[in-house]
Amino acid sequence: MKKENECEIVQDLLLNYTDGLLNNASKEFVENHLKDCSICKEKLKNIENDEKNITKQEREIDYLKKIRLKSRIKSIIGAIIIIILIFLGYYFSKFFVINSISEKASKAFESENFYVEKISSLAFGEDGVLYDKTWYKDGKFKNISYIETQENGITQTFDTEYGETDKKEQYLINDNEKKATKVLYPFTYKKSDFASIPNPIFLSTQKYYMFFRLGTPFHVKISTDHREIGRKYYVLKLGDSTLWVDIDTGLPIMSFGYSSNTRYYKDTKIPLEKSETICQYIYQFNTVKDDDVALPDLSEYKIENTDFTKDIK
Numbered sequence: 001m002k003k004e005n006e007c008e009i010v011q012d013l014l015l016n017y018t019d020g021l022l023n024n025a026s027k028e029f030v031e032n033h034l035k036d037c038s039i040c041k042e043k044l045k046n047i048e049n050d051e052k053n054i055t056k057q058e059r060e061i062d063y064l065k066k067i068r069l070k071s072r073i074k075s076i077i078g079a080i081i082i083i084i085l086i087f088l089g090y091y092f093s094k095f096f097v098i099n100s101i102s103e104k105a106s107k108a109f110e111s112e113n114f115y116v117e118k119i120s121s122l123a124f125g126e127d128g129v130l131y132d133k134t135w136y137k138d139g140k141f142k143n144i145s146y147i148e149t150q151e152n153g154i155t156q157t158f159d160t161e162y163g164e165t166d167k168k169e170q171y172l173i174n175d176n177e178k179k180a181t182k183v184l185y186p187f188t189y190k191k192s193d194f195a196s197i198p199n200p201i202f203l204s205t206q207k208y209y210m211f212f213r214l215g216t217p218f219h220v221k222i223s224t225d226h227r228e229i230g231r232k233y234y235v236l237k238l239g240d241s242t243l244w245v246d247i248d249t250g251l252p253i254m255s256f257g258y259s260s261n262t263r264y265y266k267d268t269k270i271p272l273e274k275s276e277t278i279c280q281y282i283y284q285f286n287t288v289k290d291d292d293v294a295l296p297d298l299s300e301y302k303i304e305n306t307d308f309t310k311d312i313k
């Protein structure tokens with residue numbers, strides 16, 4: 001074989017040689033030729049250099065890809081952490097407001113001397129309001145309620161209620177008819193049962209109920225306002241209901257909502273009129289006197305007994 005022909009054959013084989021694809025005989029032939037041929041050796045060097053450069057470039061590209069992937073993962077994690085932090089900040093800012101309202105309200109009613117007045121609108125915007133007044137002092141309470149209209153003054157009074165905490169009996173007294181009913185309940189009354197205390201966060205006002213307030217931030221909207229009463233108050237919204245809460249005392253000032261009373265078009269479920277209920281709350285602490293809650297002299301009254309304990313067995 002001529003030397004020149006050999007060079008062509010070897011150069012044809014060089015790529016496969018560097019890739020290690022030749023059989024032993026061909027490999028030996030190439031290696032023998034390379035020993036004496038500087039031209040082919042040079043070609044081999046060039047091929048090897050090219051391959052090195054290619055793998056180097058590939059590695060660099062791989063490296064850049066990895067870095068890009070890492071930084072993308074980092075920014076996704078960062079974004080998730082920021083979203084979680086914003087959510088936690090939002091959640092806890094609401095939770096702390098709700099919690100402080102609730103704590104303040106329950107603290108206010110730890111008092112052993114208070115007066116609460118609840119004034120409610122009548123159904124379907126009828127003329128008049130319902131007054132519901134409660135006096136409480138050292139375990140004794142009195143509650144009176146009546147309807148007052150703008151035109152006719154007091155139009156309806158309900159029995160005056162007298163009772164004591166931790167006792168099962170209560171007196172319902174009708175002064176006009178000189179009639180008293182002694183009612184025996186199957187349970188004892190607690191302070192929170194008889195005072196017309198609205199629930200400031202649509203949940204229990206009692207202390208240690210923090211657990212039940214954990215979910216409240218998810219469904220209660222909180223904002224502040226200062227119209228109407230000249231000082232700042234919280235506005236709590238839950239569905240159709242709105243509650244204004246005094247910032248200092250945690251006590252509700254006004255509540256707005258819809259009662260389940262709805263007037264429908266005859267024989268349909270199409271609402272004709274929904275009944276909005278608006279309530280105003282007034283509080284006084286340490287103004288109640290013993291006389292305000294003392295059971296009156298019933299010697300002139302006809303007394304009836306009602307026993308609710310018999311119904312429950």
Ligand SMILES: [Zn+2]
Binds near residue numbers: 007010038040
């Ligand atoms: Zn050669």
